Each structure stands twice: as structure tokens, then as C-alpha cells.
Amino acid sequence: MTNMQQGAFEALQSSECDEKCSLVFQLENQWLAGELTLFSGESHASLDQPGRPTRPVLVEPSQLASRSLGSEEGRIGLIHSLAHIEFNAINLALDAICRFSGMPDPYYSDWLEVAREEAEHFLMLREHLRRYGRDYGDLPAHGGLWRMAMDTAHDPMHRMALVPRLMEARGLDVTPGIIKKLTSIGEMELVASLQRILDDEIGHVEVGNRWYGWLCRQRELNPLATFKELLSTCPVSIRGPFNEAARLEAGFTKEEMQLINELDQAMRRPKSA
Template sequence: MHPRLRALQALVLPDPAQKVAATRALAIDCAPRPPEDACWTEPIRLPGDDADVPGRPERPVRVGAKDVPTRSPFTEEGRAALVHAICHIEFNAINLALDALWRFDGMPADYYRDWLRVADEEAFHFTLIHDHLQSMGWRYGDFPGHDGLWTMCEKTADDVVARMALVPRTLEARGLDATPLIQAKLARVGTPDAHAAMAILDIILRDEIGHVAVGNRWYRWLCEREGLEPLIHYRHLYRAHQAPRLKPPFNMDARSRAGFTEDELQGLAADAT
């Protein structure tokens, strides 16, 4: 079966465990004998409309970003809510990687290979953090979650340039900034479950640098193909799609390793002062 069609089939699965299994199986099957370039680039179409994209379980209850309750990490339930929030992000990240893989025709084969790798790593992250959540006595779906990541996927469904600009290199890049702050909170808690979560976040941060780099790579490739100036066009897309405002502090080291240019980093530094 067409690997991108298999990605779509994984995307529409509502059960997290089944979605993870299907995603990881696709990556495993493509590893020893990768499909030919022509197989990746062959156009595919979604039967019907996008009504079933993505597949999601009934829980967690989805609320606005400002409506997610704030809980102290110094309580057991508060730490579980924090871990659940990370779990929710990783579940959505599987969906956005699978969507980037199946949706956009006309990209080089390496684009699809990159996003399959990202989807596989996001599935691994979800498994790590969900296993940890269950060790704390909770499961994915036990707390509400917001829809920020997928909302931007919907806004950019018809524009691969906007998708690369505003999902991996904007929303996911915010995770590079937030992770050290979360780890610092957990370090102050100091409990065994907090230290275990910090270790998982080390793995997630390491891999997310590479995921943001994928977004940077393909955003710049697309800008070059279409004769767009990356910084100017990014500002246009940012305003047109009402992307969330970037707030300091910024993880400049991680952003640099993820491929942000010196001009971009200087712009962020200026915004932070």
C-alpha cells in the first residue's frame, strides 16, 4: 500500500494506542527497504472530506487554551496534569506529522521521509510520557486539553509554505523555549516522579530540535522554489494566520541548533528586551 495512504490511515485512527502502533509499523516497514522516490511523490487524495481528520478519542475534553485549569506541580494531581499536558502535545504532534506526510503533494521524496521520521519519534515520545502518566495513576484523557496545535494545522491545510512556517518552526519551536522552564519547576519539586519526567523531557527536547529543523529546512526550500524572501514572507504568514505571539524567554541555543538564522535569533533577542 502507498506509504502516504498508510499515514492517512494512521491519522484517522481515534485510539491513541492504535495510532501509535500504526505509525511505528509504517516507519519500521519503510526502514529496511525504503520506497522509491516516485512512490512517495505520487499524488494521493482523501476519500470524502476532512471530517475524520484527525482521529481523536472522545477524551480528553477539548477546551480553549485559556480554559485549561492551572494546577500546582507541588501536588500529585498538579504534576499529573502537567504530564498530561505534555502527553496531549505529543499526541497532537503525531497527528500533525502524519498530516504533513500525507496531505501535501509535489514535494521531494526526502520531505516525506523526514515527516515519517518525525511521526515515528512523536509516537515514541507519546509512549514514554503516557507510560509515565500511567505510573502516576492517571491516563491520557483524564484532564482537559486545548487544540492549539491542530487549529493551526487546519488554518494551513491548503498551503504547505504556511504549514512549515507556522507549525514546526513556530508552535513546535515554542516547546524548545518551554521545556527548560518545565524542567526547572520539576527540579524544585524533587520527587522521584518529577525526576523521571525531567529525564523524558531531555529525550523530547533532543528530538524536537530535529523536528523544528525539519520545518526550517522545508520552509526555506519552499521559499527558494517560489521566489519568496523567508523573513518577509514569514511575517506575512504570521499576521495572516494570527499565529500566537512569541514570548520570551527564548531557548537560543536550541533554536540555533534547530536551524534558525542569526537574523532570526537577533530579532527574537530584540523582542525579549
């Protein structure tokens, strides 16, 4: 490969998990070594389905079984679900590179770094599955993250607002509770992995926040009002409770935290007859 966009597209197309991760690692190494240009002369923005293995089978979220973390099957289900999220996150970061042209060079460097960390997370979780004698693909999963990618494929501002700042930020809210439960049952190796993932994901959400803010400034839009408008048209509702400390560290403002808390409270109010 001679440019980053081409390399990101090749990794995005790859349907084999280990190959996709390897291509991401190779791409970042070459980019950091100064061996690649940023773009080719052709567009790579038309991929509507990323490369993925034939398994897991994708189902609706309501069809996924819910099990207690106190059982081995429950922990396997949790790890598989998290691995699936991380695999999708690799594709989302690569797609952010391929799909949106005209952004500053650091935007592409940022998302390549995110892709590399997501690949590391996926491989780490896959090793936990293998310790249980399972592998990624053994259980069903859902495709909600990629559906949101397609819903925001027309505009990088929408993508930054509704994937890192809405979908991925949810991980900042729920992961501490999962860590607490796993700690109580002595799953300390898995706890260490999830703490590493949480720390990295704060940075990933910050990347989304930073470029969302940049795009709003370029278009002379109010970030808070624009975010509220985008949330009002989004099929996914924002819901709490929120990890306010992690969200503030990831670049959310106090005004945004007030907004999303108000939206969450409004959703929870009983509808009048």
C-alpha cells in the same frame, strides 16, 4: 498497505491511541525496508479532523486549570498537557505527509521519522500518567495545534512556517524551565523523559526550518521577510523568552532570532492612550 501516503492516512484516521502509534511504527519499518512506494493514485488530503479518542474533552485554553508543579495534581496536569501536545504532533506529522504533494522524497521520510518520535514521546508520557494512576483523557485539553494545522492546510510553506517554527518551537523555549523545576523536587524519571523529548524536538523544528527554507528558495522568496509577513497575519503571537541556543541548533538564523526578539519586545510595550 502498499504506499506510504495510504499508510499515513490510515494512521491519521485511527481514533485509538495505541493503534495510531502502532500503525506509525509499522509504517516506518516498512518504508525503511523498501516495501512501500511513496504515493497512491488517489489524494488523501481532505481529512479536516484527525482520528482521536472521545476523551479528552476539548475546551478553550483559558478553561484549563493551572496548578503548581509542587503538587501531585500539578504534575499530573503537566504530564497530561504534554501528552496531549505529543498526540497532536503525531497527527500533524502524518498530515504533513498526506496533505502536501509534490515535495521531494526526503520531505516525506523526514516527517515519517518525526511521527515515529512523537508517538514514542506520547507513549512515554502516558506511562508517567499511569504511574500516578491516571491515563490520557482523564483531564480536559485544548485543540489549538490542530486549528493551526487547518489554518495552514492550503500551503506547505505556511505549514512549515507556523507549526514547527512557531507552535512547536515554543516547546524549545519552555521545556528547560520545566526541567529545572522538576529537578528541584526530585522528579528525575520525568526529567529524563523531558530531556529526551527536548533533544528530539530540536530535530523536529529543524525539519520544519529546512523545508521552509527549501520552499522559499523554490518560490524565490526572502525567508526572513516572508516569515515576518506570515507572523503578522497569524492569530497566535510569538512570545519570549526564547531558548536562543536551541533555536539556533534547530536552524533558526541569527537574523530570525533578532526579528522574533524585536516582535516580542514590541508586544510588551505599553500601548499609548
